[in-house]
Amino acid sequence: MDTKTALECLKAYVRCASVSADPLYKQGLAAARDYVATLLQDAGLVVELVPTPLNAIVMAQRLGNPSWPHVLAYGHYDVQPVDPLALWLSDPFEPEVRSGRLYGRGTTDQKGPFITMLAGLMSALKAGKLALNLTVIVEGEEEIGSPSFEGFLKTHAQQLAEAHCVILSDTVSPSEDQIAIATGLRGLVALECLFQGPAQDVHSGFYGGAVVNPLHALMAVGASLHDAQGRVALEGFYEAVRAPQDWERQELARYPMTDTQLQQAAGVSSLAPCFEPFRSAQEALRFGPTLEFNGLGGGYQGPGSKTIIPAQAQAKITCRVVPDQDPASIQQAVAAALKARCPKGVHCSVTLGQSAPAYRVCPPHKTPGNTDTSVLAKAFAFADDAISNNFGRAPCFLPEGGSIPIIAAIQASTGLDAVMIGLALPQDNMHGPNESYSLAVMQRGIAMYRELFTRLGRV
Amino acid sequence: MDTKTALECLKAYVRCASVSADPLYKQGLAAARDYVATLLQDAGLVVELVPTPLNAIVMAQRLGNPSWPHVLAYGHYDVQPVDPLALWLSDPFEPEVRSGRLYGRGTTDQKGPFITMLAGLMSALKAGKLALNLTVIVEGEEEIGSPSFEGFLKTHAQQLAEAHCVILSDTVSPSEDQIAIATGLRGLVALECLFQGPAQDVHSGFYGGAVVNPLHALMAVGASLHDAQGRVALEGFYEAVRAPQDWERQELARYPMTDTQLQQAAGVSSLAPCFEPFRSAQEALRFGPTLEFNGLGGGYQGPGSKTIIPAQAQAKITCRVVPDQDPASIQQAVAAALKARCPKGVHCSVTLGQSAPAYRVCPPHKTPGNTDTSVLAKAFAFADDAISNNFGRAPCFLPEGGSIPIIAAIQASTGLDAVMIGLALPQDNMHGPNESYSLAVMQRGIAMYRELFTRLGRV
Numbered sequence: 007m008d009t010k011t012a013l014e015c016l017k018a019y020v021r022c023a024s025v026s027a028d029p030l031y032k033q034g035l036a037a038a039r040d041y042v043a044t045l046l047q048d049a050g051l052v053v054e055l056v057p058t059p060l061n062a063i064v065m066a067q068r069l070g071n072p073s074w075p076h077v078l079a080y081g082h083y084d085v086q087p088v089d090p091l092a093l094w095l096s097d098p099f100e101p102e103v104r105s106g107r108l109y110g111r112g113t114t115d116q117k118g119p120f121i122t123m124l125a126g127l128m129s130a131l132k133a134g135k136l137a138l139n140l141t142v143i144v145e146g147e148e149e150i151g152s153p154s155f156e157g158f159l160k161t162h163a164q165q166l167a168e169a170h171c172v173i174l175s176d177t178v179s180p181s182e183d184q185i186a187i188a189t190g191l192r193g194l195v196a197l198e199c200l201f202q203g204p205a206q207d208v209h210s211g212f213y214g215g216a217v218v219n220p221l222h223a224l225m226a227v228g229a230s231l232h233d234a235q236g237r238v239a240l241e242g243f244y245e246a247v248r249a250p251q252d253w254e255r256q257e258l259a260r261y262p263m264t265d266t267q268l269q270q271a272a273g274v275s276s277l278a279p280c281f282e283p284f285r286s287a288q289e290a291l292r293f294g295p296t297l298e299f300n301g302l303g304g305g306y307q308g309p310g311s312k313t314i315i316p317a318q319a320q321a322k323i324t325c326r327v328v329p330d331q332d333p334a335s336i337q338q339a340v341a342a343a344l345k346a347r348c349p350k351g352v353h354c355s356v357t358l359g360q361s362a363p364a365y366r367v368c369p370p371h372k373t374p375g376n377t378d379t380s381v382l383a384k385a386f387a388f389a390d391d392a393i394s395n396n397f398g399r400a401p402c403f404l405p406e407g408g409s410i411p412i413i414a415a416i417q418a419s420t421g422l423d424a425v426m427i428g429l430a431l432p433q434d435n436m437h438g439p440n441e442s443y444s445l446a447v448m449q450r451g452i453a454m455y456r457e458l459f460t461r462l463g464r465v
Numbered sequence: 466m467d468t469k470t471a472l473e474c475l476k477a478y479v480r481c482a483s484v485s486a487d488p489l490y491k492q493g494l495a496a497a498r499d500y501v502a503t504l505l506q507d508a509g510l511v512v513e514l515v516p517t518p519l520n521a522i523v524m525a526q527r528l529g530n531p532s533w534p535h536v537l538a539y540g541h542y543d544v545q546p547v548d549p550l551a552l553w554l555s556d557p558f559e560p561e562v563r564s565g566r567l568y569g570r571g572t573t574d575q576k577g578p579f580i581t582m583l584a585g586l587m588s589a590l591k592a593g594k595l596a597l598n599l600t601v602i603v604e605g606e607e608e609i610g611s612p613s614f615e616g617f618l619k620t621h622a623q624q625l626a627e628a629h630c631v632i633l634s635d636t637v638s639p640s641e642d643q644i645a646i647a648t649g650l651r652g653l654v655a656l657e658c659l660f661q662g663p664a665q666d667v668h669s670g671f672y673g674g675a676v677v678n679p680l681h682a683l684m685a686v687g688a689s690l691h692d693a694q695g696r697v698a699l700e701g702f703y704e705a706v707r708a709p710q711d712w713e714r715q716e717l718a719r720y721p722m723t724d725t726q727l728q729q730a731a732g733v734s735s736l737a738p739c740f741e742p743f744r745s746a747q748e749a750l751r752f753g754p755t756l757e758f759n760g761l762g763g764g765y766q767g768p769g770s771k772t773i774i775p776a777q778a779q780a781k782i783t784c785r786v787v788p789d790q791d792p793a794s795i796q797q798a799v800a801a802a803l804k805a806r807c808p809k810g811v812h813c814s815v816t817l818g819q820s821a822p823a824y825r826v827c828p829p830h831k832t833p834g835n836t837d838t839s840v841l842a843k844a845f846a847f848a849d850d851a852i853s854n855n856f857g858r859a860p861c862f863l864p865e866g867g868s869i870p871i872i873a874a875i876q877a878s879t880g881l882d883a884v885m886i887g888l889a890l891p892q893d894n895m896h897g898p899n900e901s902y903s904l905a906v907m908q909r910g911i912a913m914y915r916e917l918f919t920r921l922g923r924v
Contacts, residue, residue: 178671192670196770205732209896211651211867212637214755214785216724216746217731221758222691228684236677268675273664276810278677287675296673299680300773305760306781311655311818313783314759322765324772326673351735359770408670437668
């Protein structure tokens with residue numbers, strides 16, 4: 007499939023409004039699912055829809071000689087909600103090309119990168135005999151935390167384990183010229199807490215000075231979770247954390263985004279203080295764990311003032327965890343601290359959310375004296391070459407700060423590691439308004455994937 | 466006017482839906498204004514509508530011999546919004562009597578107490594010659610902070626200053642049997658602050674660990690404003706604060722609400738710690754200042770989780786101030802602390818809201834060896850007697866923790882002190898759903914006011 011055809015395919019795919027968070031988009035989800043299923047069928051794969059409690063998983067296979075390398079390719083057909091809609095310059099579900107980019111919801115997360123991979127694969131298949139077994143899974147619940155994926159793994163782990171490695175494009179690269187292969191992902195644990203003060207909002211004149219304000223309790227407890235340097239103030243939180251290895255620091259040194267550029271991209275006057283064992287913000291966000299409040303609320307938030315001591319205050323917390331940190335222990339430690347540090351007169355209750363471990367893979371070909379001839383080792387080495395050949399520069403191999411919990415889940419249940427080739431760029435505005443996908447990345451990406459699959463399937 | 470007639474008047478008055486916070490209620494405000502104006506006219510007073518930028522002030526006078534005592538009576542014809550409407554058992558603007566109480570918005574704040582005062586006054590006027598000059602002002606913006614009242618005072622201070630004291634019923638008493646005369650009110654200063662982090666919400670995976678979270682900044686700064694004992698942690702904040710005087714502690718000792726009852730009323734498992742110079746929560750909330758967060762918000766507050774570092778966090782703060790604390794200085798000190806304590810990488814901006822001083826009056830007849838024969842001294846002494854005679858128990862004389870900024874404003878511009886007779890009870894649910902007014906309080910209150918005005922006007 008050439009770039010022009012792939013672009014038309016991508017446009018048709020984006021037109022399927024497949025927002026998984028909103029029940030109103032059921033039809034769009036079904037359309038996206040069917041569209042991707044048809045594409046895979048047209049590519050010659052045997053397609054099956056695996057039902058789940060929510061949105062069926064598309065599973066497609068090309069099984070030839072069992073001795074061939076077997077690649078498990080992953081994608082997701084669902085997208086993020088579109089609001090704030092008013093900020094979009096064009097209809098999020100009517101894709102539009104402007105200045106070398108395709109605009110629309112899902113263009114870069116993850117429909118564009120998936121179509122890029124598929125177009126490369128189809129070109130490779132079309133060009134000649136490919137000694138390559140393929141399993142492609144495309145889920146429809148990634149943007150809501152893949153709630154059905156664990157169940158799917160339970161029933162399909164054995165089948166998936168026949169593959170040799172996972173390949174996907176759902177991570178980020180710094181620029182059109184510099185692709186990154188993600189060698190890791192941070193894990194994620196989530197919690198919500200509720201601080202209950204008086205039985206209902208009470209008058210701050212009649213009770214102020216006598217009743218403990220749950221907003222004060224929340225702020226005191228919340229503030230206590232970090233020290234003045236910004237370190238998480240929980241005993242043992244950093245015990246399992248390790249510094250980047252030398253080769254990782256070398257990769258980071260040639261990564262074309264400095265801390266200053268990171269600061270500018272975030273639009274802040276200065277970055278968080280850096281602490282041992284990390285030497286820069288870039289190191290901290292890829293190799294270090296965090297405890298982050300994602301939302302806070304309580305009391306009166308409307309216009310003007312309201313003189314109350316509110317009944318309740320709430321907070322949403324997530325931690326990004328790194329390898330060797332146990333997410334369940336971290337989650338318990340945060341919950342215990344919230345409760346233990348809550349002052350008298352206020353009651354703190356905690357609801358535990360998701361809990362997913364970090365993922366880390368060491369590309370075998372980066373190890374000095376490597377003699378690994380596994381499909382995984384080849385996939386990494388071929389991807390390295392194919393990216394160098396088609397994007398003009400060797401990829402950076404670095405763990406990413408984000409989380410894709412299913413990658414660690416696949417690893418845990420099948421033993422398969424993943425080659426994660428970033429085709430989204432920081433300026434693509436993933437999850438935001440005016441999401442777009444670079445057509446240059448698409449063109450180079452198709453050629454890169456064609457080369458990667460061709461070499462993997464070379465007899 | 467007897468209780469039955471007064472009740473019918475009150476019902477008609479409550480039917481005027483006079484919510485000042487909501488522009489949709491313009492008609493109800495005009496109806497309430499006209500209704501109260503007509504009542505005052507029927508009582509024989511000369512009524513004038515003083516226009517303001519919002520809702521006209523009703524001003525009514527009875528001027529006889531300049532040597533007579535002259536009382537300035539205050540009330541307000543506007544009411545609080547009704548939401549949450551679903552919690553009302555009857556229409557808030559269709560008053561209904563159930564179990565000895567009149568239910569409806571404004572019944573206890575402040576239409577009921579005002580009609581009670583007016584009915585007592587009309588009875589006294591009807592009974593015979595009353596050597597009493599009267600000025601009655603009824604405003605329509607009390608529930609939105611009396612924004613036009615300062616302008617009214619500028620043009621009318623000289624005229625109002627001809628009175629000798631203010632009398633009103635807009636404060637709270639502990640029970641139907643125990644009336645409180647408020648000898649003070651706390652002042653109020655308001656601020657809002659905005660903590661700005663990244664230019665927009667950013668992905669907590671890609672930025673977490675590198676960018677300072679504005680929610681963390683808000684919690685750290687907010688928590689720093691109190692110490693572990695709950696004292697406000699601002700230098701000099703307590704400098705002007707003084708302990709209750711002995712006579713005030715004696716009044717408090719017979720006040721029929723213990724700290725334990727206060728705790729139960731608030732529905733909390735324990736009260737805030739008590740600190741010097743206060744010996745109880747009841748002392749702290751009447752004689753001590755506070756710094757209270759009334760609302761907090763930032764980041765994602767919807768269902769589920771959203772892995773962002775939010776761009777902004779906001780908070781609403783009010784301080785209750787006590788006599789000799791300068792509200793403007795307190796407001797500046799809080800604003801300065803918020804800014805100074807904000808960590809690098811986050812920007813804190815502060816918006817100043819209202820600023821009103823505390824009010825305190827010492828009833829002359831409570832001073833040992835008192836020889837004060839002023840109208841104010843008489844009004845306090847007569848109120849003391851009239852309450853004892855009609856409610857069966859002598860009133861408590863205690864400052865209240867709430868704020869009525871216009872009382873200090875009248876004092877500042879005219880020199881007049883106020884006799885504040887509480888006719889609202891804790892169970893009246895002022896500002897809440899199912900607001901009600903005790904008919905027993907109404908009946909006793911009419912008789913009490915009749916006696917008070919009769920004695921003040923006795924030649």
